[in-house]
Amino acid sequence: MTSTQELFELGNAHNSPSYGPSDAIMERGQGVTLYDRDGNAYLDFLAGIAVNCLGHAHPDLVKALQDQAATLLHVSNMFYTEVQIRLMERLTSLSFADRVFLCNSGAESVEAAFKLARRFQSTVVGKPNKTNIISMNSSFHGRTLAAITATGQPKYHKGFEPLVPGFFYADFNDLESVRKLVDQDTAAIIVEPIQGEGGVRPATPEFLQGLRDLCDSVGALLIFDEVQTGIGRTGTLFAYQGYGVEPDIITLAKGLGGGVPIGAMMATNRVFEGFVKGSHASTFGGNPLACRAALTVLDVIERDGLLENVNQRGEQLMSALRELAADHPTIIDVRGRGLMIGVECLDTHAAEIVNACRDQGLLVNVAGGATVRFVPPLIVTAQDVESAVSRVKQALEEWTSKQAA
Numbered sequence: 001m002t003s004t005q006e007l008f009e010l011g012n013a014h015n016s017p018s019y020g021p022s023d024a025i026m027e028r029g030q031g032v033t034l035y036d037r038d039g040n041a042y043l044d045f046l047a048g049i050a051v052n053c054l055g056h057a058h059p060d061l062v063k064a065l066q067d068q069a070a071t072l073l074h075v076s077n078m079f080y081t082e083v084q085i086r087l088m089e090r091l092t093s094l095s096f097a098d099r100v101f102l103c104n105s106g107a108e109s110v111e112a113a114f115k116l117a118r119r120f121q122s123t124v125v126g127k128p129n130k131t132n133i134i135s136m137n138s139s140f141h142g143r144t145l146a147a148i149t150a151t152g153q154p155k156y157h158k159g160f161e162p163l164v165p166g167f168f169y170a171d172f173n174d175l176e177s178v179r180k181l182v183d184q185d186t187a188a189i190i191v192e193p194i195q196g197e198g199g200v201r202p203a204t205p206e207f208l209q210g211l212r213d214l215c216d217s218v219g220a221l222l223i224f225d226e227v228q229t230g231i232g233r234t235g236t237l238f239a240y241q242g243y244g245v246e247p248d249i250i251t252l253a254k255g256l257g258g259g260v261p262i263g264a265m266m267a268t269n270r271v272f273e274g275f276v277k278g279s280h281a282s283t284f285g286g287n288p289l290a291c292r293a294a295l296t297v298l299d300v301i302e303r304d305g306l307l308e309n310v311n312q313r314g315e316q317l318m319s320a321l322r323e324l325a326a327d328h329p330t331i332i333d334v335r336g337r338g339l340m341i342g343v344e345c346l347d348t349h350a351a352e353i354v355n356a357c358r359d360q361g362l363l364v365n366v367a368g369g370a371t372v373r374f375v376p377p378l379i380v381t382a383q384d385v386e387s388a389v390s391r392v393k394q395a396l397e398e399w400t401s402k403q404a405a
């Protein structure tokens with residue numbers, strides 16, 4: 001058998017150098033546990049970066065995908081399938097939206113949102129110069145050219161210039177800085193209700209409401225990028241529902257397919273007047289396999305009361321982490337909503353603590369440079385959370401004693 005080290009080197013010889021995976025090679029998963037090919041088990045509180053909301057190998061998802069694979073995988077948007085229609089009906093019935101553009105990833109859903117916003121302003125409102133898009137510093141919106149342009153972090157822009165014209169940056173949670181940029185040429189404002197990659201930073205309710213009011217005052221569209229916060233992650237199906245502020249456009253991906261790639265951009269009938277036949281499309285968009293996965297995810301969330309679980313387990317995890325923070329001065333903040341929790345650490349300690357957690361068999365990662373991110377599957381039990389917390393505690397103790405040595 002090829003050794004894991006050899007296989008890892010083979011991967012590194014052929015993989016895009018833009019990735020730098022860990023040296024564990026993952027083999028299978030079951031519930032909240034991930035196993036590598038050397039038989040090590042990990043408690044997975046990273047969940048494929050907030051993707052595997054039903055955990056690994058969830059029996060309902062496995063069965064649905066097996067059935068769908070044996071029935072129909074793909075037909076293109078030249079035809080409907082019932083499963084696609086059911087998914088669009090379901091997503092709109094659960095939100096403010098009337099229509100859905102189905103795609104395959106978060107970045108594509110963000111691209112679709114920008115295209116819809118600009119076309120809405122030019123063709124429906126009749127203002128072809130109303131094209132500016134305002135996004136937030138320390139945001140993340142994906143890796144296509146328009147998505148990195150909207151991403152308010154220079155490190156994602158470097159070497160890829162020229163960026164897409166018409167983008168401007170304000171400070172997150174600073175309404176005044178947004179107000180300075182908003183005018184009659186503003187087509188849209190895009191914001192994550194909780195910045196994910198930026199370090200798990202929740203917007204204040206006043207900020208989101210203020211953005212809503214600013215948009216209304218100049219006829220701009222408010223886009224909530226819920227690629228990470230959507231599908232139950234924060235304790236309501238969509239984060240906007242927890243804030244009580246309704247956007248005009250919402251973007252989804254990550255958790256939507258429970259691990260099967262799918263994205264969605266949703267809006268009202270009025271906003272979707274911006275698209276006509278041929279305006280935008282995706283070959284794989286609405287793929288029956290992906291739609292079946294998403295429908296199953298939504299079914300299980302509802303049937304098993306997972307939103308309640310997210311709130312209870314989220315509180316449990318948050319308060320346990322806050323207790324640990326009291327004993328560990330490197331932890332300077334614990335924040336988030338539901339099962340999207342960040343533990344901000346001093347200096348470069350977050351990366352070291354993530355490694356120490358892995359040594360304890362707990363998978364978490366660094367977001368925004370200084371924050372340890374916890375985004376476990378929505379199915380975690382009280383016992384899983386207890387186990388994770390005791391591993392974090394152990395990791396912090398080992399890390400602390402290494403610091404002292």
Ligand SMILES: *Cc1c(COP(=O)(O)O)cnc(C)c1O
Pocket residue numbers: 104105106107108110140141142143192196197225226227228253254
């Ligand atoms: C992950 C993420 C994206 C990008 O999604 P991809 O599927 O990687 O293209 C966009 N927006 C937010 C808020 C995200 O967290």
